[in-house]
Amino acid sequence: MPRETIYEAKIEYLQILDEDGNLDKKLAKGSLSDEQVLELYEQMWIYRQFDEIAFKLQRSGRMGTYPQNKGQEANAAGSALAMVRGTDWVVPSYRENLAMHMHGMPYHHILMHWMGDERGNMIPDGVKMLPLSVPIGTHMLHAAGIGWAMKIRGEEAAAITYFGDGATSEGDFHGAMNFASVMQAPVIFFCQNNHWAISVPTDQQMNSQTVAQKALAYDMPTIRVDGNDIFAVYLAVKEARERAVSGGGPSFIEGLTYRLGDHTTADDARRYRDADEVEAWAEKDPLIRTRKYLVSKDLWDDEKQELLGERATKIVGEIVKAAEGVREPATAEFFDSMFAELPRDLAEQRDSMRTSSIGINPGQVGLSAQPERV
Amino acid sequence: MMTTAYTPDMSLITDDVHPALGHWELPHFAEEHELPPRDGAPGQERVIQFREALREAMSEEMRRDQRIFLCGEEVAQYNGAYKVSQGMLEEFGEKRIIDTPISENGFAGMAIGAAMMGLKPIVEFMSWSFSLVAADPILNNAPKMLYMSGGQWGCPIVFRGNDGAGGQLGSTHSWCVEGLYANIPGLKMVIPSNPYDAKGLLKTAIRDPDPVFFLESERMLGDRAHVPAEEYYIPFGRARRVREGDACTLVSWGRPVNFCIEACEKLAENGIECDLLDMRTIRPLDIDSIVASLKKTGRVVVVDQSWPFGSVASETITQICEHGFDWLDSAPVRVNTRDVPTPYARGLEHAYLPNAERVVEAVLRIVEV
Numbered sequence: 001m002p003r004e005t006i007y008e009a010k011i012e013y014l015q016i017l018d019e020d021g022n023l024d025k026k027l028a029k030g031s032l033s034d035e036q037v038l039e040l041y042e043q044m045w046i047y048r049q050f051d052e053i054a055f056k057l058q059r060s061g062r063m064g065t066y067p068q069n070k071g072q073e074a075n076a077a078g079s080a081l082a083m084v085r086g087t088d089w090v091v092p093s094y095r096e097n098l099a100m101h102m103h104g105m106p107y108h109h110i111l112m113h114w115m116g117d118e119r120g121n122m123i124p125d126g127v128k129m130l131p132l133s134v135p136i137g138t139h140m141l142h143a144a145g146i147g148w149a150m151k152i153r154g155e156e157a158a159a160i161t162y163f164g165d166g167a168t169s170e171g172d173f174h175g176a177m178n179f180a181s182v183m184q185a186p187v188i189f190f191c192q193n194n195h196w197a198i199s200v201p202t203d204q205q206m207n208s209q210t211v212a213q214k215a216l217a218y219d220m221p222t223i224r225v226d227g228n229d230i231f232a233v234y235l236a237v238k239e240a241r242e243r244a245v246s247g248g249g250p251s252f253i254e255g256l257t258y259r260l261g262d263h264t265t266a267d268d269a270r271r272y273r274d275a276d277e278v279e280a281w282a283e284k285d286p287l288i289r290t291r292k293y294l295v296s297k298d299l300w301d302d303e304k305q306e307l308l309g310e311r312a313t314k315i316v317g318e319i320v321k322a323a324e325g326v327r328e329p330a331t332a333e334f335f336d337s338m339f340a341e342l343p344r345d346l347a348e349q350r351d352s353m354r355t356s357s358i359g360i361n362p363g364q365v366g367l368s369a370q371p372e373r374v
Numbered sequence: 375m376m377t378t379a380y381t382p383d384m385s386l387i388t389d390d391v392h393p394a395l396g397h398w399e400l401p402h403f404a405e406e407h408e409l410p411p412r413d414g415a416p417g418q419e420r421v422i423q424f425r426e427a428l429r430e431a432m433s434e435e436m437r438r439d440q441r442i443f444l445c446g447e448e449v450a451q452y453n454g455a456y457k458v459s460q461g462m463l464e465e466f467g468e469k470r471i472i473d474t475p476i477s478e479n480g481f482a483g484m485a486i487g488a489a490m491m492g493l494k495p496i497v498e499f500m501s502w503s504f505s506l507v508a509a510d511p512i513l514n515n516a517p518k519m520l521y522m523s524g525g526q527w528g529c530p531i532v533f534r535g536n537d538g539a540g541g542q543l544g545s546t547h548s549w550c551v552e553g554l555y556a557n558i559p560g561l562k563m564v565i566p567s568n569p570y571d572a573k574g575l576l577k578t579a580i581r582d583p584d585p586v587f588f589l590e591s592e593r594m595l596g597d598r599a600h601v602p603a604e605e606y607y608i609p610f611g612r613a614r615r616v617r618e619g620d621a622c623t624l625v626s627w628g629r630p631v632n633f634c635i636e637a638c639e640k641l642a643e644n645g646i647e648c649d650l651l652d653m654r655t656i657r658p659l660d661i662d663s664i665v666a667s668l669k670k671t672g673r674v675v676v677v678d679q680s681w682p683f684g685s686v687a688s689e690t691i692t693q694i695c696e697h698g699f700d701w702l703d704s705a706p707v708r709v710n711t712r713d714v715p716t717p718y719a720r721g722l723e724h725a726y727l728p729n730a731e732r733v734v735e736a737v738l739r740i741v742e743v
Contacts, residue, residue: 118523122526141483152469178477
């Protein structure tokens with residue numbers, strides 16, 4: 001009778017660009033070109049400005065709640081570039097705005113969403129994306145369904161879905177992973193492990209050494225990468241995508257990063273987070289290390305930085321103007337998007353703005369003569 | 375490479391477009407009298423089971439449209455836990471008749487993703503009782519998707535399965551979900567009472583661009599009746615007058631319609647003729663037909679196999695009061711299940727459900743004999 005090990009697994013960790021901006025050239029093979037690094041740096045930097053302005057809009061009462069993405073830009077940028085815009089599907093949560101933007105979602109839509117306008121969720125023609133999803137984990141199943149539909153339709157494409165470390169405690173996560181695995185759907189599960197689910201740290205969320213190992217149960221290729229390193233993120237997603245579109249099924253990527261801001265503007269993380277921890281992670285900021293790398297390669301200097309700053313201010317100004325310039329939705333409009341064709345009872349509610357009984361039957365409250373009996 | 379300056383395209387914030395409408399061609403809806411006859415010509419009847427009528431509806435639509443697929447537990451190899459999908463795997467193959475892992479939350483959520491990607495899923499819940507673990511996708515995602523995307527993303531999907539007491543299945547497996555789910559805006563709810571309607575309504579549900587909850591009953595799947603071989607579509611929101619009378623209006627849907635027919639026959643023996651309306655869909659609800667009947671009878675009994683508090687019967691009676699108060703000669707009466715979990719014991723389950731005796735009793739209470 002045997003008693004032996006029948007399954008063993010290892011979790012790979014990948015870092016190509018360290019926090020001081022040093023690049024491992026060997027590992028960087030197949031990753032980003034200088035041109036791409038420049039593009040991603042600019043995208044991340046402009047996004048950071050957008051994020052700061054969004055925060056200020058909330059503080060000045062011009063926007064509702066907003067979850068800052070600050071510190072997690074490399075996960076969004078590196079993964080978005082590795083996916084093919086207009087072909088692949090992006091199924092976002094709410095901390096990868098930059099990935100949404102890079103795949104065609106206008107920034108002012110994102111602001112409109114958080115300002116409380118459903119029209120901010122409208123996706124422009126040709127953009128392959130679902131509206132951002134605030135419930136935790138439910139959208140991962142939609143991504144599995146999209147991947148499955150791609151397979152049925154014979155499309156050469158993949159879907160990427162984003163979620164946090166906390167979301168992996170949800171049943172939806174396991175359902176989506178299992179379905180994608182069983183159906184071998186072309187889906188990339190991208191976990192933004194930012195160490196905190198509001199006030200609950202990852203080690204209280206799970207008793208697993210890595211999030212990446214959860215994919216082992218579904219026999220899914222899995223890896224943990226330095227999520228503040230655009231080279232590592234890009235390469236891991238690129239490999240996962242190649243696998244997905246060539247029939248290799250789903251993959252899992254854990255991008256280890258840190259939420260530099262609060263959970264949302266309704267939160268104050270200082271109450272539960274150690275300032276030293278935040279400070280240590282601030283030094284690992286993806287923007288800082290990417291800039292160091294570019295400077296070391298003579299691709300960047302202070303003058304360029306200044307120009308970028310000016311451009312960013314102008315761009316973000318335009319975005320805010322666009323979001324605030326949209327006409328207010330009219331009250332009756334909330335009936336318009338209920339069904340493909342508005343049913344009569346809803347049309348009546350829209351036209352009368354009435355859901356109470358009073359006045360439906362005038363005779364009932366003596367508003368007019370009693371109708372004739374039949 | 376320099377990032378181009380941001381130029382917002384304001385034309386994106388325009389009138390809403392429902393993508394599903396572009397893709398989903400609606401069928402022609404006939405008036406009631408234009409539908410094929412409910413009774414076959416003598417000797418020419420085509421009597422099939424309720425489950426076969428459902429299968430026929432799905433198969434006809436699947437032959438027409440490659441985007442439609444059926445998924446759920448045991449629907450493929452096993453031919454469906456209740457044999458509704460018998461033979462469908464053989465005809466349509468495993469890409470379109472899909473045995474899923476046991477996770478209602480999983481396959482309901484995944485089907486929603488597939489719907490948004492341009493497919494038309496039919497999701498079978500072995501029992502609607504099991505849909506409770508899929509509450510988030512079916513209640514929080516599917517019916518709200520269009521609204522939450524500013525009118526852009528429809529969710530053309532059919533959820534179907536057995537609803538109500540199936541015969542000594544105990545309280546956790548005997549749910550009538552209509553009382554809970556009908557409360558949600560953005561969904562349509564269909565509850566057929568007979569094989570003929572089951573086929574015509576399910577075909578309409580599959581062609582519908584919005585999420586449709588289709589509630590069947592395990593106790594009716596073996597019911598047999600003439601069902602035309604031809605294709606027909608029964609529009610939503612139109613009740614059917616099952617029996618004509620002027621003593622009292624009886625309003626029901628789904629399995630209890632059959633109890634009402636039985637009750638009507640007993641009442642007729644005593645000279646009491648009731649107007650019996652089968653609502654077929656409760657979202658939308660054909661309140662006009664109820665009020666039209668009420669104008670003739672002045673009395674109404676609503677029969678509903680879900681719990682009384684906040685039930686579809688409650689809503690129906692509220693609407694009756696709103697739209698037809700002046701024609702009421704007595705307070706409206708409802709017959710619901712008893713307000714307890716569905717009992718396991720046979721005798722208790724019978725006493726718990728609406729039945730012909732309880733309907734007769736309710737009618738007699740308000741009809742002047």
